[in-house]
Amino acid sequence: MITATFRHISGIGAMRERQLWFSGVRSWASLPPSGEVISPRLDSRLRAGVALSADRLAAGDVAFFARALPQTEHWRLLPQVLSGAAYLDIEAAGERITVIGVLDDRGLASLQPEGFLERARGWTALVTFNGAAFDLPILRRVFPSWQPPAVHVDLKHVYQRLREKGGLKQLEPRAGFFRPPHLATRSGADAVALWHLQAAGDPSARRRLVEYNLYDVFHLKPLAELGYNRLLTRTKMPAAPLEVTDRGAMLYDVSRAVEAACS
Structure with a gap:
């Protein structure tokens, strides 16, 4: 489930996260490697954040996501x-x-x-x-x-x-x-x-x-x-x-x- 989360990435709030889902970017894996997704300024930050997130998830570093997410969003981490x-x-x-x-x-x-x-x-x-x-x-x-x-x-x-x-x-x-x-x-x-x-x-x-x-x-x-x-x-x-x-x-x-x- 955490792979559908983008809120922990700087610049991505609740509305932008929902915008990503509705545009077809429903997980990290579905983020296009190039082209405009949100805006030129945010897209590079988004792609870098997804790459770092995939690395931290592979390492089993759930604490990384806990630190980056608001405490009220920790429910997203339950499956992990x-x-x-x-x-x-x-x-x-x-x-x-x-x-x-x-x-x-x-x-x-x-x-x-x-x-x-x-x-x-x-x-x-x-x-x-x-x-x-x-x-x-x-x-x-x-x-x-x-x-x-x-x-x-x-x-x-x-x-x-x-x-x-x-x-x-x-x-x-x-x-x-x-x-x-x-x-x-x-x-x-x-x-x-x-x-x-x-x-x-x-x-x-x-x-x-x-x-x-x-x-x-x-x-x-x-x-x-x-x-x-x-x-x-x-x-x-x-x-x-x-x-x-x-x-x-x-x-x-x-x-x-x-x-x-x-x-």
């Missing part, structure tokens, strides 16, 4: 980073991280803060919901040596662009994703309350906190795929949609991860 992406959600009480949920190539897991840095090695992208404002600032303060991946797809921005209002809990049912009844009405404030109950010795609070957090994480992957596909349609980008993860196939992973974290 799926195998190394981490779907991440944290719960925190003030500046204290109470639990970290992650879905990556090692599976679904609930982490204590001390396990985060080891788990984070090798991630090539992050997918969060409101992570730019919440999760990442806290993680950077708690783990100052941690360098987040260059690619960060914040689904809050993706769905705002799709004119979807509300937070993750409001978005899920509109996408056809539902939580068990005992989790359906919980919020971030409930997660803080559960942590305080856990600290006070309530043996069931830890399990409820972990389960609440893992459902957040569990839904990020299909929501990312749905959001990507909807943005393809909205932008009229000439690229193939992603297959949406079967939510039912992952439910067992949630139960197993809860047991592993609470045993």
Whole structure:
């Protein structure tokens, strides 16, 4: 899909990119090697940018595209980073991280803060919901040596662009994703309350906190795929949609991860 993207090239904005697509330049490979495409001034920059992009893609340098694209356009990189992406959600009480949920190539897991840095090695992208404002600032303060991946797809921005209002809990049912009844009405404030109950010795609070957090994480992957596909349609980008993860196939992973974290 990244080969249909021209926005990372200097001088190419949303309108010029769409102009390229509609004129038949639907990918880097379809850019004519000579002749006027946009204008004499921009064409040389465009061809040089495409040549550099092809070189960086062949080298597996996804960070090059992440640096060149606006952060709100990182969704375009999803097909390139799926195998190394981490779907991440944290719960925190003030500046204290109470639990970290992650879905990556090692599976679904609930982490204590001390396990985060080891788990984070090798991630090539992050997918969060409101992570730019919440999760990442806290993680950077708690783990100052941690360098987040260059690619960060914040689904809050993706769905705002799709004119979807509300937070993750409001978005899920509109996408056809539902939580068990005992989790359906919980919020971030409930997660803080559960942590305080856990600290006070309530043996069931830890399990409820972990389960609440893992459902957040569990839904990020299909929501990312749905959001990507909807943005393809909205932008009229000439690229193939992603297959949406079967939510039912992952439910067992949630139960197993809860047991592993609470045993």
